[in-house]
Amino acid sequence: MTAAAATAAVAAAGPHGFLSPTGVEIAFLLVGLVTLGAALVTVTTRQLVHAALWLVVALGGLAVEYLLLTAEFIAWVQVLIYVGSVVVLLLFGLMLTRAPIGRSPDADSGNRWAALAVAVAAAVALVWVVVDAFRTTWIDLDGPAAGSTAVTGASLFRHWVLPFEALSVLLLAALVGAIVLSRKAKADAAPAVPGKEGAR
Known part of the structure; x- marks a missing residue:
């Protein structure tokens, strides 16, 4: 096949657009729906x-x-970090x-609609911020690889x-809070038995 024939075949195939997704894009959407x-x-x-x-399923879907x-x-x-440490x-x-292992009656709050409104507002704000920040940003696919470990580490410890x-302080606070709550629950679960000393 000559170069002219190859060019004609590519032109006949048409450009890749929004209505002709690839297999990776379809898998991305399906995994995103499962994660959501x-x-x-x-x-x-x-x-x-x-x-x-x-x-675990949600965080694994993100991975x-x-x-x-x-x-x-x-x-x-x-x-x-998340699936193996935070969830554990x-x-x-x-x-x-x-x-409680089963259904927890106190887990149902009467403020669920207020929480839903706050969650939707936060999601809209995050989407707007991301879209506005990357509106004029283009990824150079022909440039150097930007997803390597060296580039990621340099960007993480230089700009973030x-x-x-x-995040480290947040995880430490969660660990300390779990320890404090467990000690308090243990102390409440073992009250002193009245009259035991007198029986002796």
């Missing part, structure tokens, strides 16, 4: 353990999305605080040091 559904179940279920397990975007390092960081910390917190440290 898992996130909704996480915040709406009344069973705390089920909420933590659905959170798959990163893999589909060819950001393998970020995907494995997502799995190791939540499960330990639930077990140590003796949270403060959010990184804030």
Whole structure:
């Protein structure tokens, strides 16, 4: 096949547009829908353990999305930190605080509509900020690779040091809070038996 024939074949195939998605784009949308559904179940279920397990599905879906975007390092960081550490910390917190395993009646709040309004407003604000920030930003696909570990680490510790440290403090606060709550629950669960000393 000559160069002219190849050019004619490419022109006949037509440009890749919005109405002709690739397999990766279809998989990205399907995984995104599953992740969104898992996130909704996480915040709406009344069973705390089920909420933590659905959170695993949501965070794992985000890791798959990163893999589909060819950001393998970020995907494995997502799995190791969030799926492997944060969710395990939540499960330990639930077990140590003796949270109910079944349906929790106090998990249903009367302010669910206010919470829904705040969540929708926050989502709209985040989408608007991201779209406005990247409105005139174009990714150079022919340039150097921007998803390597060296580039990601340099960008993380050069431009995102403060959010990184804030996340570390947040995880430390969650760990300390779980320890404090577990010690308080243990102290409340073992009250002194009155009259025991007199019986001796």
